[in-house]
Amino acid sequence: MKQSIEILHPAHRPAGRIRAAVFDFDGTISTLRCGWEQVMGPMMIEFLSGGKEAPAALQEEVMQYIDESTGIQTIYQMQWLAEKAETLCGVRRDPWWYKAEYQRRLEIAIAHKKQALADGDAQPEDYRIAGAAELLNAFRERNIALYLASGTDHDDVLHEAQLLGVRDLFTLIAGAPPHQAACSKEAVLRQLFTQAHFSCDELLVVGDGKVEIALGCKAGAFTLGAATDEVHRSGWNPVKRARLLQAGADAIVGDFADLDSILRWLD
DSSP, X not given: OXXXXXXXXXXXXXXXXXXXXXXXXXXXXXXXXXXXXXXXXXXXXXHHTTTSOXXXXXXXXXXXXXXXXXXXXXXXXXXXXXXXXXXXXXXXOOHHHHHHHHHHHHHHHHHHHHHHHHHTSSXXXXXXXXXXXXXXXXXHHTTOXXXXXXEEEHHHHHHHHHHTTOGGGOSEXXXXXXTOOOOHHHHHHHHHHHTSOOOGGGEEEEESSHHHXXXXXXXXXEEEEEOBXXXXXXXXXXXXXXXXXXXXXXXXXXXXXXXXXXXXXXX
């Protein structure tokens, strides 16, 4: 059995200095959008194959791109799709059209989860990664300011964070701005350095994607990768772990259930 926390850089430890933490949302805290790849992948393949049976090489290329781009703003993924569709099929569409179509299909796939939470037929913990809320509350008790940065549309992040009972725990929530191709994760990090005046050794970045972990590493922050199993909400996802290793995470967890181990690493 894998340990509850895998410390990859023992010499690079927070040592009690953390004053702010930036969390990713989907796959790190929330499982509401679990399975989004199974919506985006078939949609991309459909538009890139012109509705015909897609060659295996094209299917592999699409799934590899999705794997590599996990964590970035959705509009950037749709820009890739738009350029590829024009090259392969001669079809020219605005990337925002593709994004709207993807959002429509994804919302159909996850609407029942949101409705169950809104109606009280499901509980917030049913769609949170194990221990996520407890970790956030433990950070708050330590006076660590919490920030949420997501590639999902801003209003959707606000709504889903509310459904999961974590919205009020964050000092700031930043999702993708409406009709703007801007990286919310990079913007939040820049704000913390330039406006909130945190130093890099006072900042922790937590996420299940290599985008936020790589950004945190580049900024000199401490990074905690979350190799989460979104289906079961606990345990380890080896594919995510490999991504997080490649991105340079200082430590990796499968979930946040072993709160004591995480807090010991922070101290």
